[in-house]
Amino acid sequence: MGLMSYIGKQFHKPTGFGGRLATFVMNRQNWRQYAGTEAVLALGVADSVLDIGFGNGYMLHRLASRYNCRFYGIDISPDMLEAATKRNKKYIEAGRMSLSLGSAEQTGLADESIKKVYSVNTVYFWSSLDAGLTEIWRILRPDGVFVNTVYSKAMLDGLPVTKSGYAKYEIDELLAAGARNGFSVKAMSIVEGRSYCIVCKKI
Numbered sequence: 227m228g229l230m231s232y233i234g235k236q237f238h239k240p241t242g243f244g245g246r247l248a249t250f251v252m253n254r255q256n257w258r259q260y261a262g263t264e265a266v267l268a269l270g271v272a273d274s275v276l277d278i279g280f281g282n283g284y285m286l287h288r289l290a291s292r293y294n295c296r297f298y299g300i301d302i303s304p305d306m307l308e309a310a311t312k313r314n315k316k317y318i319e320a321g322r323m324s325l326s327l328g329s330a331e332q333t334g335l336a337d338e339s340i341k342k343v344y345s346v347n348t349v350y351f352w353s354s355l356d357a358g359l360t361e362i363w364r365i366l367r368p369d370g371v372f373v374n375t376v377y378s379k380a381m382l383d384g385l386p387v388t389k390s391g392y393a394k395y396e397i398d399e400l401l402a403a404g405a406r407n408g409f410s411v412k413a414m415s416i417v418e419g420r421s422y423c424i425v426c427k428k429i
């Protein structure tokens with residue numbers, strides 16, 4: 227396996243030392259996306275919040291340190307579950323956070339149990355947009371919102387590590403998928419042309 231393919235795989239399912247390194251680097255490179263996602267989420271104290279694909283749990287830790295919400299997280303990687311659990315130990319022990327293995331397509335959460343769902347840079351790895359959005363619709367409360375934070379196809383096309391294993395979507399494709407799954411949708415730019423929050427409101 228070539229180096230670029232190996233790094234690409236570590237973003238898809240971080241594992242072992244390579245996974246820890248990839249997520250460490252990603253935490254530094256993606257600070258604008260984390261800040262943009264936090265602003266769009268506009269969390270309130272009573273919110274129940276789910277992070278889909280939490281990686282090493284950096285964003286969950288950031289939000290839990292600032293907002294008194296009930297947090298949930300799911301990820302497909304056992305190694306990331308371990309890393310995120312370690313990072314967020316105090317919130318888990320306080321009963322404010324629950325982390326588990328799961329996927330965007332199968333979260334394991336109850337119907338209409340979550341007020342706000344977010345996901346940063348995971349949609350490229352879902353089996354399909356419709357499978358993930360159907361599941362997110364199911365678990366969201368009637369007034370719930372899903373903030374899907376992504377890099378644009380043009381930006382990802384310029385990276386050597388995304389040559390294979392990445393579903394790269396135009397912003398219009400993400401908006402159309404949200405709309406056909408019943409959401410009211412809008413795109414909010416983080417860095418014009420490069421990164422966006424796709425906001426899907428359950429109506």
Ligand SMILES: C[S@@+](CC[C@H](N)C(=O)[O-])C[C@H]1O[C@@H](n2cnc3c(N)ncnc32)[C@H](O)[C@@H]1O
Pocket residue numbers: 237238239240252253256278279280281282284285300301302303306328329330331345346347348351352353
């Ligand atoms: C590029 S990393 C992003 C991690 C984190 N969201 C962040 O921005 O720091 C992608 C993460 O999504 C997870 N993932 C991949 N496919 C997934 C899926 N279908 N459902 C949920 N998580 C998934 C990976 O295990 C990995 O932790």
